[in-house]
Amino acid sequence: MTAPRISARSLLRETFATTGPLYAPLLIINSPSLIFAALNSLGKLGSAGVAFNIIYWFVALPLLSGAMIFYTYRSLTKNNVTVGQAFNQANRRLLPLIGVYIMCFLLVFAGCIALIIPGLYVSYRLIFSLYATVIDNSSVIDSLSSSWELTKGRWWLVFRSYFLILFVVFVPILLIVLLISSTGNLLASKLVANVLGFLAGSLMNVYLVLLYLRLRASAATIQ
Numbered sequence: 001m002t003a004p005r006i007s008a009r010s011l012l013r014e015t016f017a018t019t020g021p022l023y024a025p026l027l028i029i030n031s032p033s034l035i036f037a038a039l040n041s042l043g044k045l046g047s048a049g050v051a052f053n054i055i056y057w058f059v060a061l062p063l064l065s066g067a068m069i070f071y072t073y074r075s076l077t078k079n080n081v082t083v084g085q086a087f088n089q090a091n092r093r094l095l096p097l098i099g100v101y102i103m104c105f106l107l108v109f110a111g112c113i114a115l116i117i118p119g120l121y122v123s124y125r126l127i128f129s130l131y132a133t134v135i136d137n138s139s140v141i142d143s144l145s146s147s148w149e150l151t152k153g154r155w156w157l158v159f160r161s162y163f164l165i166l167f168v169v170f171v172p173i174l175l176i177v178l179l180i181s182s183t184g185n186l187l188a189s190k191l192v193a194n195v196l197g198f199l200a201g202s203l204m205n206v207y208l209v210l211l212y213l214r215l216r217a218s219a220a221t222i223q
Contacts, residue, residue, distance in 0.1 A: 004221065006214045008161040012168065015207040022075050025083050026202035029067045032060060033201070037194040041187070062097035062130070066090030068202070069134045072209040093133055099140040100129045107144075124158045125151045131212045150215050158211070165207045169200040 036056050040049070071086035090097065104126045112119030128147040132138045138146055151158050173196040180189040 004214075004218055006157060006161075006211070006218060008157070008164045011161060011207065011210055011214065012164060014210060015165075015203060018076065018210075019203055019206045022072060022206060023202055025071060025086075026068055026205060027199070028083055029071060029086060030064055030198065030201055033064060034194060034198040036060070037198070038191065041190040041194055058098060058102065059094075062101040063087075063090050063094055065101075065130055066093055066097045066134045068205045069131055069209060072206055073131075073135050073213075076206075076209060076213065090134065093137070096133050096138075096140050096143070097130060100133050100143050103140060103144060104129055120159075121155065124155055124162065127151070127158060127162070127208075128212050128215070131209070135212075150212075150219060154215060158215075161211055162208075165204055169203060170197075173197065173200060 036052070040053075067083075067086040067090035070089045071081055071083065074081040074086075104123075107126065108119050108123045110119075111122040126144060126147050128150055129143045132143040132146040132150075133140075136143075136146065173193065176196065177189050177193045180192055
């Protein structure tokens with residue numbers, strides 16, 4: 001059976017059409033990221049900055065990502081879920097989420113040491129590891145192998161899909177930040193970049209969950 005064609009542009013239109021009801025809850029889930037970014041920009045973390053960064057990048061971020069993925073997935077599949085339930089699910093899967101996050105970081109870093117292109121290749125092949133951890137309750141190794149298998153022969157699709165959402169979301173942000181920076185107010189430009197990046201994060205999350213679901217459906221038709 002021929003797998004259904006996945007269009008990055010159609011996926012983008014679907015993202016804008018479906019994000020509305022999910023947007024506010026996703027912003028609530030991801031709000032600690034904005035607080036952390038604002039504190040960093042204002043230099044309020046002081047000597048504790050290194051410790052806070054480690055905790056944020058390797059503990060808080062996997063937790064927040066897991067909660068956003070779970071909330072989006074359940075909502076898109078017409079299963080009602082609350083913000084609290086999303087956090088509870090992510091918390092139950094926290095150790096595997098942290099393990100997957102660290103393994104992806106190390107593998108991509110190793111690829112980048114070799115050459116930049118292998119690093120990018122590995123990052124896109126493993127991009128759905130966290131999704132498998134949260135949605136399928138997979139172990140660390142199973143999550144990595146699941147993402148690798150899911151993107152087999154689809155690397156270019158994943159790359160151009162991700163590039164499209166980055167272009168649509170971050171080009172306007174970059175232009176706005178550059179405009180503010182041209183006034184000489186660097187602190188304001190940092191804060192605006194943090195806020196706009198925070199607002200864009202939820203949209204990107206919905207887009208990637210939709211892409212993950214399409215890839216899973218496509219893989220199922222081939223088997």
